[in-house]
Amino acid sequence: MLQDIIGTKTALFSDKGQTVLRGHENRNRRVVLLKGNMVQNSRSEGRGISARVNLDGLFGFASIAEYTPDAAEKVLRAATENARFLSRHTDRKMILPPCLGTGTVPLNRDVVDTEQQRIIEACRQMDRYIEAHYPKLTSRTIVYTEDSMDKIIYASDAYCGHVTVPRCYIYVMLDAESDAGVPVELFKPFGGYGSFADHFSNVEVYYPELDKLYRQLMDKREGVYAEAGYKTVVLGGNMGGMLAHEAVGHTVEADLVDGGSVAGPNLNKRVASDLVTMVDFAHTYNGETAPLPVYLDDEGTRAEDAELIRNGILTGYMNDRESAERYHMVPKGNARAWSFSDEPVIRMRNTCILPGTSTVEEMIASVNDGYYLIDSGNGQADLTGEFMFGVTCGYEIKNGKLGRALLDTTVTGVAFDMLKTVDMVSDEVEWASSGFCGKKQPMPVGMGGPHMRCKIMIGGR
Amino acid sequence: MSDMMKTADLMDRILADGKIVKYSYTVSESEKQEINILNGDFKLMRTVFNNVASLKVFSGNRMGSVNGNDITEEGLRKLAADGIAAAESSPEDECYDIAPDQGRDVFRQGTEQADLDRFAERIREFLDTVAKDYPTVRITAIFASFDKWHWVSRNTNSTEFEGFGGQYGLDIEMCAVEGDTTTGLDYTNVTVDSLERPLIETGSIRTHLESVRDSIHPETLEGKFEGTVIITPWMAAEFIEMLIDNYAANEVVMNGTSLWLDKVGEQVASGLLTVGLKPYDERIVSGERGTSDGYRSEDVTLIDRGVLKAHLLNLYASKKTGRPVVKNTGFDLVVDNGDTPLADMIASVDRGLLLGGFSGGDPGTNGEFSGVAKNSFLIENGKVKCAVTETMVNGNLGELVKNIRAVSRETCCDGNMVLPYLAADGVIVSGK
Structure with a gap:
């Protein structure tokens, strides 16, 4: 120490x-x-x-x-x-x-x-x-x-x-x-x-x-290739967390808003269905220590939760002290540095889409022809909110039941379009915290999400 | 900067005190001066004074490796003690080893003296030129650095390498903006050893600026088709790196999952494709000089006119598998150019994509790739028609390199690698 x-x-x-x-x-x-x-x-x-x-x-x-x-x-x-x-x-x-x-x-x-x-x-x-x-x-x-x-x-x-x-x-x-x-x-x-x-x-x-x-x-x-196209899917909690981080989180980092991200013209506008609320938690989630708690950032801002989307409306950005002043917001402790040689950059902490009321079983049973996408290997997104996640584990859903496993595939969409198609959200959140986010410097981050039923583009043969 | 030879001598004394008879290490000192431009203007200037000491300690057939940045005597003594502890906790494996004696050498690369005011002027000139020539393009970030280094690498087989160098580097992020409409980000980078040329004329920067400018109104494709992709040099580098990782690298050869496990000497790709790692190519600013195993780096050809010449194995993987070691652990990628002008390649495509970016899941060991085409354009009837969005490409790395039907005469040289455009058939392109 x-x-x-x-x-x-x-x-x-x-x-x-x-x-x-x-x-x-x-x-x-x-x-x-x-x-x-x-x-x-x-x-x-x-x-x-x-x-x-x-x-x-x-x-x-x-x-x-x-x-x-x-x-x-x-x-x-x-x-x-x-x-x-x-x-x-x-x-x-x-x-x-x-x-x-x-x-x-x-x-x-x-x-x-x-x-x-x-x-x-x-x-x-x-x-x-x-x-x-x-x-x-x-x-x-x-x-x-x-x-x-x-x-x-x-x-x-x-x-x-x-x-x-x-x-x-x-x-x-x-x-x-x-x-x-x-x-x-x-x-x-x-x-x-x-x-x-x-x-x-x-x-x-x-x-x-x-x-x-x-x-x-x-x-x-014994898996099969997914059928390429625009499909109804149930995204698993890890996929939901990846979506929160990659597809939405980065676009609402204020330095990327400055750069022209899609969140700029959408503040206080609808970007998701009513069922979607998203928060970047500082150190505590649901009364317990968040996956990777942050108590103080590298500008000396005491860390607090940053609400980003409430009931589908984009309500805030993640800021450092300078950007918060420019956007008339309050800095919540997002300026973080990875090593002694790194300057603080606006970064996520524990970014999470909050749970809803459905059960996973209800959600799978509700899909006639689609996919259950459980785990992702990696993900990326850009300023437009267009995202890509590699899917390493998934299954077909046929007539409300799980079918054959899937070989590796990829899903894509535009976050603020795709989130408007979310019509069921599960009652539990799954967290992941093992990865690094890359944005000039690496940074450990937590990301969490519930299962979500939505429509998404899936790649395949 | 201080004298790394004295630091190396100190390290040798400390390891001798610890009665270590087999080891290898590198000690280095570096200085970075980095100008950060955000959204078109200077925002932050960063200086980093750093040291690194990397040590491998062998105890019989056991091995441990440690790294630290404290190169004081106290710091090096702690590092050595940690290295000994790590080695002694290791299982025995007779394949742990270091390269035989490579002699002594001193390497000087790039330029060792920075002109930061001139660098700042070149950056200002770059920003002004972009504003004039590409008014819809927004330079969201530039990380412009001068890096200077001095390192010494030694091992107990008597090898001693010393390196000095310095280079300018530019990482650029850009997008195009019209009203509330924004393109995705595009990225490019370049490494140079002098400031003689305007920065905008180096690497493939102008090509990226034109590409992002022309991407502001992308179209969504309907349905899917099997077509030809013309892979830009910077994307070709990513695909070839994925190809090597999945088919020819240490892990997949050692664990036996490589689909090219027994393909050395056989045709694995189109006869138009020659792939090398060439740290001594004059277009590479600061190529590798010593490998992580302690060999003097060599230029190697991995694929020669489509024939696999070697797996990319380090010393441990070589001994583990009984296959030849490759004396190259850098990634100074050089792909030979062909004789087809890029314009002719495009004119020959009935339907396909000019692939400027790929955002995809890491391919599995079967080589299947699937992802989103970024910064890409639809080609129809031999002409570039429009930028595309929400468009996916799917294929197989092994099949992709077999299906290369043309290699461009033009190359991109960014100071780190040299590649042409590659045209390959049989890729699935799908829209909404």
Whole structure:
């Protein structure tokens, strides 16, 4: 854990601008077993100090891979010089955003380290179970991955604090072949917020989920291509979360609104059916800790929930301090940086479409001819809200019942069109938190969603 | 910047103190100066002073790897201790190894001295030119950086490489806007070692600006058809990377799921396709010089006129599978150009797409791909007709490269890779 060696340097903050000084450490642990062979066994740590200075709306940022009081002084000077460098090349000026309160946010939890040997043994135990119980696999991969952010933040006119985001996962990837020799695969992550001991003291608790994954893979061996076209589907909760993040979330990040995103002209307008409400949660969901809680952002804004869509109406954006001022909104703590060398950028935290009242069984029974799309491998979207999700696990729905499994496919649509077709929403939310969002820098994010019945474009043969 | 040779000497002493007899490491120091332009104007200037120490420690047939950015003596001692602990916790595997002695060498690449004021002037010139020549195009972001580095890599087989270098890089995001209508984002990047030319004339920047300008009123296709896609160089790079990952990379060869497992020496693609990784090509600004295994990097040809010449295997995968190692772990992709002008390629297409972007799920090991055509145009009767939206393309990577029927004379050289346009038949294009 970082020790506070930078607090005394706040005396060097200039009263002519806004300054944030940050001590920051990232840790990563990684073990990869491929068919039982350990192909990766690595640990990495990186830490340093950064300063960001805002002078007349021009930002100077500097960082150094040292964690010393001298390094803090050096980055404060360099950041100020960088802001002055920019002022020589632009006439851009901006009134500094107002102070919205000061104080100290307490440490949320410690980052706990684990011996590499314990990690390796957990992976090997899971690998042995898979090898012993799943005879029809052609290959198997176990990936343990752990990353954490540990930050000490001092802001000249905002909140200060010491905050951490540790998380760890075991990914299991299973490969098989169809009778015709065509490879198929499925994967699933286990784990979440916290340290190794929080999730992997006993990996046997995941065996039922592994058994289910294997059954789905056996179904996929006999899978069929989806029929390409515009179809009625039931999106699973993970797909709903992906939709919330990729297709809607990015378009309502204020820097992308500035860039011309479809959310710009749609504020306070209908963008979804009445059944859709969406929130970017800061640290608490439904009375419990959110998947990846954020208590303080890297501009010193104390984190709060950001409502984005209420009953189908677009109600807000995610902001940093500067954009919030421009859009007459309140910053909610979305300015985040991944490593010591990164400047804060507007990012999501735990973005979620809220649950409705239907059951999954009712939703599947209501579809005469369509698809049940359960899991996604990846997703992307752009400024227009046109999105794409890879579908790795899904089934046909025929006359209200599940049919054959699907081979990998892709779905696409335009978010604000597609969300207007949502006519059933399930009563439970599924969360995912193992991935990184990429937007100049990587960033751990949580995404959640219920099952949704809607119409969507699906790719296929 | 400090003396990395002294840091390397310190690392050797620390590892000797720990009685480590087999190891490899790289220590490096870098400096980044990055100008951030958002929505057409300068917003942030970022400086990063960074260090990296990457160490592999071997203990008999065990291996552990560690990375850190603290290169003080205290930091390196902790790194070495962590490396020893990681190695000792590893299972035994006789395939863990480092490359044999490659001798000593010093590499100098790019330009080591930045002219940041000149760089800022070139960026301003770029923004002004875009505003004049492409008034509907909005430059949503530019991340313009000068990166400078110095590294030393050594191992206990006596190899010692030292590298110095610097380069300018430009990542550009753009869209077109008319009233409330916006196109999707388009991206391009370029790496250069001098500021002699206006930035807009480098890489494929003008092609991207024209493409996004012409995409403002896209049309939705009805139904589906099997047609020809002309894959732009930047998209060809993505498809070839997916092809290698799914058919010829370490993991799929080691786990036996590669559909090209036993295809070395056989025709796997059209005879028009030659794919190489060529870090010494003069059009590549800062190609790889030393591999992650400790070999001196070599230019390699993976596919020669359609024939698979090698799997892309590192030392571990090579020893694990008994197949040859490839002394190249970078991705300095060079695809040979053909002799067909792009205009003739387009004129030869009855119905298909000019594919400028692909947003799709990662293909499985069977090579099936499915995704949305982005920044793309419908071609009908030999002419580019309109931009498309909500249009999907589906196919198979292995079949796609077999179905290449033309390779363009023109290439895109962005300082990182060199590729032509590829025309391939048999892709399913579907609309609403």
